[in-house]
């Protein structure tokens with residue numbers, strides 16, 4: 227996220243026949259905060275989409291009495307609607323059944339083959355259809371899929387397939403990991419992948435010939451679904467047909483993923499890119515898993531507290547975004563509960579932030595007819611000087627929680643200024659200059675909060691902006707917007723509804 231380089235972030239493409247859950251919301255929100263922060267500093271782009279091929283999809287379509295294409299078409303809208311529900315704004319949504327994706331996959335396959343990295347062989351081995359993964363006999367547990375989340379029966383496959391010479395890239399990958407410890411974060415995932423690399427990589431099959439729901443290869447068979455899926459990150463940028471356009475501007479990008487798919491993104495995908503003489507991803511960050519406890523009472527019924535749609539209905543998108551990124555370091559596993567969410571909503575958001583805005587504007591209305599006084603230049607202006615750089619550095623390093631901690635230091639400073647300087651006493655004592663200075667600090671401080679919080683809470687930060695009587699939205703270049711004194715004297719403020727009205731626990 228340097229000022230000179232355009233920024234590109236991706237979520238994994240979501241498996242089309244899955245059900246949207248809190249983990250999808252988490253990745254989507256984090257990607258959105260990253261790209262909104264980057265957009266405040268220069269060109270930035272975010273991608274999400276759906277993974278639509280594979281035997282599991284074909285089986286599900288057959289069970290639903292549809293063709294695979296009809297089936298995926300019927301499910302795609304639910305994934306397109308996911309980001310807007312969480313107020314996330316992506317520049318592109320790619321489906322792996324789109325022609326633009328098919329073209330890129332076949333071009334990449336040809337390049338790798340021309341390089342001598344793709345060869346024909348017979349694959350015989352165990353396959354977990356649920357995970358779309360081949361497993362060596364030695365890895366099976368009680369004859370079943372070794373994935374702890376799965377443990378389903380595996381099937382024996384014997385197929386003539388195309389193989390990728392992954393083993394050739396073992397040493398270069400090791401060297402790359404050693405030279406670039408930030409290539410994969412957090413450290414725990416990095417260590418896991420290093421262990422796999424040290425153990426040694428085997429060539430693997432990148433096509434299937436026993437079923438046909440995939441990208442067809444000349445001479446028969448279809449691409450292995452994972453091989454096909456990973457390529458979405460560059461097919462959405464128009465490689466190779468339009469390689470001078472978005473691809474030249476935005477690649478390499480950064481991948482946000484769940485920790486369970488680190489191997490595909492940091493070993494297989496980089497090797498594929500290397501083979502095609504393309505740049506490796508800039509960074510990969512594997513976030514943790516969220517668990518939940520307790521149910522969620524919405525109206526009269528009890529819902530699943532892990533259902534992100536119910537949480538948005540109860541708390542709003544902005545509060546959920548804030549909660550998920552403030553509750554735990556990005557990269558760690560953590561648990562959520564409706565009680566914790568309600569508590570953060572009422573204290574951090576309602577008491578600290580919402581009341582700050584309400585109190586500040588109420589005093590301005592009472593003592594100055596709601597008009598912003600002349601700019602002051604005191605304690606708050608000094609405090610905020612380094613804030614944009616701190617927040618941006620934290621966000622760039624995926625330290626969302628620390629970024630919010632910094633922003634909340636400003637919230638606390640402004641609240642403390644009211645409590646300590648007691649504007650009502652300044653007013654009574656006729657100390658108008660000091661009162662003006664304090665009121666200006668509060669309003670200008672709120673304007674800064676609105677700009678800094680926009681990536682995290684786009685709707686509520688816009689409400690702050692509007693209540694301050696400002697035109698447009700707080701979506702601005704930070705270099706221009708975050709200059710102390712930007713709020714003009716004489717601006718007529720416009721107090722409105724409370725930002726985060728208190729949410730009471732449901733009656734027992």
Ligand SMILES: [Zn+2]
Pocket residue numbers: 354355356357371372373376377378
């Ligand atoms: Zn499995």
